[in-house]
Amino acid sequence: MKIAPSSFTNQPYLIDGKASASQVIASVTAAVRAERQRPGLAVILVGDDPASTVYVRNKSRRAEECGFLSRQYTLSAETRGSELLELIGRLNGDPEIHGILVQLPLPRHIDACRIIKAIDPSKDVDGFHYVNVGHLATGALHEALVPCTPLGALHLIQEVLGDKLCGLHAVVIGRSNIVGKPMANLLLQHDCTVTIVHSRTLSPEAVCRQADIVIAAVGVPGLVKADWVKPGAVVIDVGINRIDHPGDYSRLVGDVDFDEVKTVASAITPVPGGVGPMTIAMLMQNTLNAARRSRIQQASAV
Ligand code: NAD
Numbered sequence: 001m002k003i004a005p006s007s008f009t010n011q012p013y014l015i016d017g018k019a020s021a022s023q024v025i026a027s028v029t030a031a032v033r034a035e036r037q038r039p040g041l042a043v044i045l046v047g048d049d050p051a052s053t054v055y056v057r058n059k060s061r062r063a064e065e066c067g068f069l070s071r072q073y074t075l076s077a078e079t080r081g082s083e084l085l086e087l088i089g090r091l092n093g094d095p096e097i098h099g100i101l102v103q104l105p106l107p108r109h110i111d112a113c114r115i116i117k118a119i120d121p122s123k124d125v126d127g128f129h130y131v132n133v134g135h136l137a138t139g140a141l142h143e144a145l146v147p148c149t150p151l152g153a154l155h156l157i158q159e160v161l162g163d164k165l166c167g168l169h170a171v172v173i174g175r176s177n178i179v180g181k182p183m184a185n186l187l188l189q190h191d192c193t194v195t196i197v198h199s200r201t202l203s204p205e206a207v208c209r210q211a212d213i214v215i216a217a218v219g220v221p222g223l224v225k226a227d228w229v230k231p232g233a234v235v236i237d238v239g240i241n242r243i244d245h246p247g248d249y250s251r252l253v254g255d256v257d258f259d260e261v262k263t264v265a266s267a268i269t270p271v272p273g274g275v276g277p278m279t280i281a282m283l284m285q286n287t288l289n290a291a292r293r294s295r296i297q298q299a300s301a302v
Helices: 017-035 049-067 081-092 112-118 131-137 149-159 179-191 205-210 275-301
Strands: 040-046 071-075 099-104 168-171 195-197 214-217 234-239 241-245 248-253
Touching: 017 049, 017 149, 017 275, 040 049, 040 081, 040 131, 040 275, 049 071, 049 275, 071 081, 081 112, 081 179, 131 179, 149 179, 149 214, 149 234, 149 275, 168 179, 179 195, 179 214, 195 205, 195 234, 214 241
Parallel strands: 040 071, 040 099, 168 195, 168 214, 214 234
Antiparallel strands: 241 248
């Protein structure tokens, strides 16, 4: 569906991240079959953090479903940084592996920056290596591997607005290296006027109210209220916050107060079922792209 931000009808379009992610996965799987190549993804988990364990398992499974070579390395929480660097060095030189992902956060005794910098940028499917950050910031998108969550969020925005992003005002709430900053850079590349709101921004609600597109990546449940949003804006909620309830259950909520904001937005992502499923789908897309580039590079080197 393609709607203009001004075509607000009081019935917001619910952006279905699960359906979009399934389409991306189906297209990656079809490409793997058609191209008769087998992208290889190595996922490394250090320690036994429950959430990270689930994320890593899901990534490895999804890679298998796409027809990839999927390798998972589970290392103890006591693993030394030098051992992790040694594993990354081996994977950098392994021709069967095109994507290397180290699940974050790492245990505190390991320097995550040093680990990320050790990954061959052409295999950095998370897009966190400063070479990929630089490619994105300078607009060399054809060379970049772009972080998966902002890439997935952009995909959902384009599902709603098509190629009509030029000149729209996008407000990104959050300035992390993983979501906020790459999101802002991606939107700049698509000719949006971009404002970043962060924890020190004065009157964030007034800044947000000017936006045609709001992307919330904060980690504060329900921060964005109806009066932060211009009627007809497209609202993308990246936040994933677990709320524990007395008794024995918890639920996931986003950074946007969904029930309030759906009354003013023209399109909105739910949590769960919005940006979340897109992250793994874009990881598969990045791994396929990395494998394709490696094949082209090998062919041109002959
Ligand atoms: P982070 O903690 O690294 O960054 C949060 C940012 O929000 C900071 O830049 C900070 O300046 C800003 N901030 C904090 N309080 C604020 C406030 N009151 N007003 C405005 N800005 C404020 O978090 P992150 O890694 O960017 O993640 C953000 C959220 O997105 C979290 O809920 C996280 O779980 C979620 N997330 C989801 C996915 C996904 O796959 N959907 C992936 C990554 C992160």
